[in-house]
Amino acid sequence: MTFTPTADKLIPDLKPKEELVLLARTLWREGYNDHLAGHITISLGDGTLLCNPWLLTWDEIRPCDIIRIDLEGNLIEGDWPVPLGIPLHLELHRARDDVRVAMHNHPLYGTVWGDMREIPPAMDQSSSLGGGQLVLVDEYAGSVNSSEAAAKTVAALGDADLALLAGHGVFVLGSTVRAVHQRAVALEQRCRNAWYVRAAGGVLDSPLPAWFSEQFRRSDGDGFRGFWEATVRAELRADPTLLDAPEP
Template sequence: MTATDTRTTPPAPVAGGAAEWSPRVMPPVGADLTERQKLACAFGILARSGFTENIAGHITVRAGDSGAPGGPGDPESLWINPWGLWWEEITASDLCRVSPAGDVLEGRWDVTPAYHIHTELHRRRPDARVVVHNHPYHATVLAALGVLPEFVHQTGSMFDGDLVFVDEYTGEVASSELGADLADRIGDASVVLLANHGVIVTGATVEEAVYRSATLERQCRLTYDVLGRDRTLVPPPLRRAMKASLLERGTEFFWNGAVRALLRDRPEVLD
């Protein structure tokens, strides 16, 4: 016997985010991290999340922002990973600080000229304090298909209104002119799939950029796994509230746990 649904009006959806509920206290990371240490952790976390392609990829953070290691009066330099180290082996002392022209101002190593993927985004957009770029497998598959991740699961709602596809491959972005052209194509989007290339994620903080990057690859895999099948999507009116809940409540949860797990295995990442 099938139960009869006697509802006449469905209940109103929740508001979502911190306005709906916030935790009284959160389990801490267990260490006070500098911004440089956070960036080193970002590489380790995303390497463990399957976001990397061996020699590829870079994450940049504006060094001159308040609280960042570049200090006041240095608004344009960037912290970035060096050429030659895999993401899973980077420590805080390995990071380099570079000028917008790519000159190494601090650090022992060279950096890739592909940092131009980042520089113009940092210059144009105050919201893009952190820029993450790599070639995670399932995001790259969708980029080859010309398909953006769909809202097939509630967690994908964190990308509502943020996605764009750059549909032309222009080769290695190794000049300021190519970086400016890419920034024109991206506009104000914060999650970008690049045809035949990879993905860019921007964020206001290291914590948020890493959470969104790790989550994106899983959402791309979910989309790929259901391609060609009948599927349902999260309704557009419900995505905003879920997005707020994920980012406003979930970012600290994800980051703290990911750092704790990383430091159990690689405490030297902070060195």
């Protein structure tokens, strides 16, 4: 596929399966790359979800690999197995109609802060992008395929938009793929930069003014046009055939 961006059209028109694949691949480059771990779901609004399959890493999936499941975790469409840890997403989508896109993975810095049971401050403006409320969820109550444990995590999450999951990883939610991408990138940068500040002997007291932090916290994450689009173009340059339909 050849695509030339213009001021009015920064990326090609994307179908939901293509959005999911590009979200997975762009976040893999940002450190969301714990081997086979991680799930992305997109609600189709009809009681079904698109989901990345089990057995494939985020940097190798293609649109034809994406599966569709119902809210009980049953496979409806696709040729790959349903991920083992999908109960977290099933419980989330049953409880939160406001969430269209949900992403879970184990990035290094976000996971470490969750394991330490601390929420690092946003030490710089880029770490604030995407907005949303970040909470710590210390509710590791069972294995990743346990619906009961997943329900406890979702209940502890409340109406927050991002979570550090103690002993587990991170959970990032949004109404669009662009919002989840921006929030996920900013979250890992926030966790990484705060770690460096502490390691350098600095004080974790954000220099950002309160009004700035509050303004970004209230953001829905979907307003920064260009950031998501630039990373999509990078993926399409790296694999120009990514969105091509498979041969029959």
